[in-house]
Amino acid sequence: MDVVVAETNADSTEPSVKEPYVSLVFESVDEAYWFYNSYALNVGFGIKKGSTSKSFSSGDVIARRFECNKSGLKTSKVGEGSSTRAHRLTRVNCKAKLDIRKNKDDKWVVTGFIKEHNHELDTPRKAKRHRSHNILHKDKEVKKLMDQLYSAGMGPAKIARILNETNCNSSISANQVSVHLSEHRKNNIENEGASVFAYLKKQQELDPNFYFDIELDSNLVLRSFFWADSRSRNDFLTFGDVVVFDVTYKTNKFMMPFAPFTGVNHHRQSILFGCALLADETEETFHWLFHQWLKCMFDTAPKVIITDMDGAMYNAIKRVFPQTRHRFCSWHIGKHLVEHVLEIRDSNGDFKKDYYEWFNSKDVNTSEQRWKVFIQKYSIQNNSWLLKMWDRREHWVPAYLKDYFVVGMTSSGRSESINAFFDGFVNSKTQLLEFITQYEKALHSRHQAEEREDFNTMNSVANLFTSYALERFAAEFYTKNMFKHFQQEFKQSLECWYEEINTIGTITTFRVGLSCEDSINWSTVIYDDDNTKVICECAKFETDGFLCKHILHIMIAKKHLQSIPNLYLLKRWSISARNKSNTEISVVSSDIVTPMMKWKLTNTQTNIFNLAITSKEAYDLVMSTLTGLLENVRDSFNYSEPASIASQVGSTTIYPSSVGISIRDPLLVKTKGRPKIASRIESGIEISQSQGKRRTCGTCGGKGHYSTTCPQKDKVISKTVYKFFSFG
Known part of the structure; x- marks a missing residue:
């Protein structure tokens, strides 16, 4: 069934483009191509170059076709014995096209135009992801900007992010930029607390639904702060049934623990529900954070929260989220279990088999019966840690976890994968404000990843395994x-x-x-x-x-x-999971001056300077023009010299009088056994992947000794042991 092309699109930001028609004349093939491509963007599809016809006498191209990029069909080889990986199909034999032919005046005339498509069309915003429209990286000025960023020491991923942030409608990939990673840092010396407050306050002005809170001590020293933008808050309303919370240390100037709240969207991608930098890991600090997060999320607690086994965190969750099911991270359980039963396991050959039999019990009654036998056989009654964990079995034993939804997660790896984004971007000298902007980059990358998956889902058809x-x-x-x-x-x-x-x-x-x-x-x-x-x-x-x-x-x-009964179809896994009214909130004011705008202004300034120094006459003209322009700008915007954002008196950050308080920079955090020099605690996935295969020793993987005599027994958990006690 043909899809009728709409005249306009609700989220279109493109100017109206005239529709092609037979006998329309173009000066060149390129002009015809760009005309049809602009029309395609406005309507909501991508194009590609089709067949050509050549003159028998001269061999020159005299006719050309441009067609919808979903034209033609690709034969699926799935099920025919092919070992080729199945790809989703994007071509649906669409007949939409534009034919042009060269006339006797060497101009190109439209000889054929099919408007109708046999598939749904995209909005212009999403249509920009089609290959024919994703061309920003080819722009001369953008290439010049890439060169300048490269000379500044930035690499492909960083450059791609900057370009995409300055133009939200673009999608430049790191593969389109060929430079090495590095970054110039902004200076914000001895002004951390005031800068953080000012920045978060500014974000709230740009986005009225932006939420933040700062905790100060009695001396007005910055202790902790939490923030979440409107998109994160709306995401929680849609996908906040299960939340992962993990305090992973990131390097920053004050060694403050980084604490993100993470969830899973309809594409099974990690999404962020806000985050905090904390003063410490005490119960009261966690209580403050959870209370602020609950207020931020409209006083709606998650149904399930997944964390490690930290006691302070455990108690704070019971106080703030009394009705929320609390699950312990499976990797942390396995790690600590190895430490407490390693000797028992190595001295009893049946331990592994019996353990798995108990752990994989299908129901609570069977689990309890097998546990009684298990503790008697291996004298576990004397192991206080195991008995304590048994008392908390409803937080980690599978038989007790079958009655609630966890979106397939058993560990805090989601949160740790977000932390991994920061590797290479922050170090022990990273300032707090820069850390916040890096978080925003992570947030933006999550949004782009979701948009890509939305686009891929809607613009392809699944390869089916059967005809059911x-x-x-x-x-x-x-x-x-x-x-x-x-x-x-x-x-x-x-x-x-x-x-x-x-x-x-x-x-x-x-x-x-x-x-x-x-x-x-x-x-x-x-x-x-x-x-x-x-x-x-x-x-x-x-x-x-x-x-x-x-x-x-x-x-x-x-x-x-x-079909699948509606009772067993969760909307959160569908392409329509989001409520558009919630997710289309703009988080950036249209009045904001973007980095790209600043760069264009600087580039224009440089060009003017180069022209002005060519002669005295040019200099006089430029100076008189700029002087008049400066006066006009000042008069138009009532501009006056700004007061200093903050001044430094001793160790106290003094804020402008409108703020009403003076915020002192945070103290260096004393963490729970964290090394003085480190980037962050590695996730369970990272540790398990980084350590070697088991050889002779069951603990360190080395040869020539066993686990009981391993010199690294108290320090190393081998990959094999991790797998043995994996819970998910």
Whole structure:
């Protein structure tokens, strides 16, 4: 069915472009191309160069076609024995085109134009991501800016971010910039507290929904501060059901711990719900932060929060979020467990098998029975740490965690992946204001990543594994990345068998599992035909938010369903997860002077200077013109010399009188055992990937000794041991 082209688009920022028509004349092929490309951007599609026709006598091109970039078809090789990785299809045989031909006057005339498309069109904002419109990096002035940034020591990732931030409609990649990473730092000597307050206050003026709070001690010394922009607050309303909170140390001038609140969006990407720099890791500091964050998020607590096992954090969460389910990070559990049971494990050959049998118990009753046997067999009654962890089993043992949604997360790796963004951008001399701007870059990169996935999902069609209508239904509902996870379960469901246990009224009980595994490991599925309700003891839907292979097998093989019941479709995993009214809030004032504007002004100034020094006559003309211009600008904007933003008296930062307070810079933080020189605590993923494979020693991986005599026993956790005690 052809899609009607709208005359205008709600979020269009482009001027109206005239529609092509037959007999329209252009001076050159390039003029015709750019005319059609501008029209395509305004309407909402990308173009590409199509076929050409040449003169038999001269060999010159006399006719050319430009067409929608979704023209033609690509034959899918999936299912034909090809080992090629399946890519999503972008071409849908669209017939939209523009044909031009050279006339006897050497001009180019439109000879054919098809307006209609057989696919949905993008808004101009999203259409800019099509290849024919993503051309900012080819602009002469932008290339000059890239050269200047390169001479300043900046690298591809940094340059790409700067260019994209100065022009929100662009999408320049690091691959389009070929320089090495470095950065000039701004100076903000001995003015940290005042600068932070002024910057956050300015952000609040630009974005009325920007939230921040600063904690001062009795001497007005800056202790901690928290901030979140309107996009982060709105994101929480949509995706804030599960939050990861992790205090990971980042290097900054005052060694303040960095504490981001992280979640997962509809593409399974990490998103940020605000962050803080803290004075310390005490219960009262965490209580202050959680209280501020709760106020920021409209007094709405998350359903689940995932953290490490820090005692101060644990107590603060109980005080501020009493109804929130608190899950411990699986990696931190595994790390500490290794430290406390290493000797028991190495001296008992069956420990690993028995441990897994207990840990993987399918229900609470089985877990409790096996635990009693487990502690008796290995005399764990004497291990106070393990007994303490057993008392908190509802925070980390899988059998106790099957009744609530965690979006598939079991560790704080989401938060730590955000921290990893800062590597190479901050060090022990990084000032607080610069750290905030780096955070904003991370935030912007998250937004761009989400927009890319939105675009990729809406401009491609999933490769289906089967012809089942249910798979096609899921492909149309889920985002691209989410459908990949669903499709893995769907494929496995086709390898399952089932046996019907009993039927009572409309409720039937099944046992379902992979044909290659022992039936004792199969899962129980209870299906109610009356209301199409279904429960599986693996609890994948309850924890991850999409159906497991066991339920899918029954729906397909037994019930022959054509679609997934609405009860089992979470909108948060769909392309329509966002409420546009919440997410289209601008966080930047139109009055702001961007870095690109400043650069253009500086570049113009340089050109004027170079012309002015060519002669005395040119100098006099430039000076008289600039003097008059300066007076006009001052009169037009009532400009006067600004008062100093802040002054320094002793160690106290003095703020302008309008602020009403004087903020002193924070003290150097004394952390919980943190080394004097370090960048940050590595995440569990990073540690497990960085350490070597197990050889002879079960602790350090070295040869010539065992774990019991390992000289690094108290310092090193090997990759293999980490895997052994992995909980997710």
